[in-house]
Amino acid sequence: MAAMVLFRSRVFSGGLLTSGIWSFGVFGIYFFSALWLQNVLGFSPTEAGAAFVPMALVMAVVAMSSQRITSWLGIGRTVALGMALMGVAIYLISRVGADGGYTDVLPWFLLYGLGGGMLVPLTAAVLNGMPKDRAGVASGMFNVSREVFGLLGVTVLGAVLSVRQAAGDRAPLLAFLDGYRFALVVAAVVMLVGIPVALHSLRKPAPCDEAAEPAEPQATASATAGSAN
Template structure:
């Protein structure tokens, strides 16, 4: 076999590991909670610390690849991710596990953005590159299907630490394969790192995450929580001002002048809000309330992921029939309906009561796949790479908010309940699902308005021309 196909295997395996780590641990959370004696907020930090660092550094990873070469940055990211996985698997306390997960996020942020850059280098022929990108894309769908069931099986039959330790041999093998198969070839591009923008965005995200996770325990009107919210707001404003003046900003704000890009980013983010939220809290609900074993809880998510993957394959045809705006709106409607119906499932429910709504959710989620291509196709020449980076970051940030915002609502509702702990959790879970359904359904008019075809193409060209001019 040609060495370049082995290189594709290394790139795909590395990316698969980072995707898998987004959801493999969710089903194991009740086990981790019992063995480490953690609260709900502690579990949120385990998941959020990874996403927080991953989202905050993703654009930096792409810029470092331009400076030092995609192969070097990919190898560095894979090394960091593998070593951090070892630390996470051996952790004996919540603080150590959270710190290791944050370092995993550093590795993922270096590894993931360089993957497509490497495929461009490895496969200069457009036809071969298309096949390679298609194979690479399957890794995301596989991770959603395999992550929960793998995490459930491991946490039920082995020590929970193996959900992270399995990355060590896989990471070591992938590292060796990458060093052998991926040739170091790149043209150095001179860039400056937007360190002020990076600092401002990191502070804003961390302060907001801290306030949302710790708000219930510390008190929403306590000085530390109010200060965290204020710091997040001030840092966010500072970030916008820095990006407007930076010579090479982390995020080019002029992209948001295009209606389709702005609407697509918001809609895609809300999709991520729903996916991250339902995976995190439903894993706890299935085990703590419905009494599912970890393996059964993991298996419950598989039909959702598989249906989403199948519909994703068909979604381009659907969008050609209905139009991208209507297709995305229909997908959000199905997702919102599924979340709302799940909110009515009681404590005595079985798998048959859950399955229809998980399948419906998968149907809706798969219809959003054409969104990325539609948004990026409207970008001016030379801007699709930057736009893709912003779109990916927005998904991670909205996913982080899906966990922290819904977690804050669940904790507040649970604390206000007079019932036993499990009844209080169920009440909080059902309440947050209603809120999540309302948020997802609110994206329908956004999709219909922003993703509609332009009545006058010239009107859509003006903001793009302005963006192209601002880049020169």
């Protein structure tokens, strides 16, 4: 019941959805780009993992400055800008052809990390507005939603890749590349959907306290007091 009350808050429900969309894109790009690095570029699993290190470093650096960005733009605009950068980066990665190499995708990996770092304050901004007695429940729901949306990202994008890969009569490598690129376009569109969600739901985080508080217990308490009198 307490969990359902939290969804009355526009900031909480919108923040939860925005965080889920972020997880959808993050899990998808890491998993399938690792396959691309191995299947197309011939990277070993270790080399494929190391290829994401620059992206992670940029994300960490931006995360350290994200509070200043948030104080300047506001949490809604900061998150929306981050989602936009990530969506654009995913789309540009999808444009790299069969003859492309790691240096062709590295700038877009870095752009993706730049956008991802801007989403770091999202969870804290939303949870700080929750009533203290429900902060634990809200935090747990955020963590679960990330896992669920991340799993959906791998599942849905994997299905898109497989269907696209199976269409037509092409060499296996070209078929995989076509499916991978199309799956990234889908992921980019999903990420861009998060922009209006963030702008609408996170524009005024302060009222979250009032929105999350249920009115029924107060009404019940008043009625009980009236009966006692």
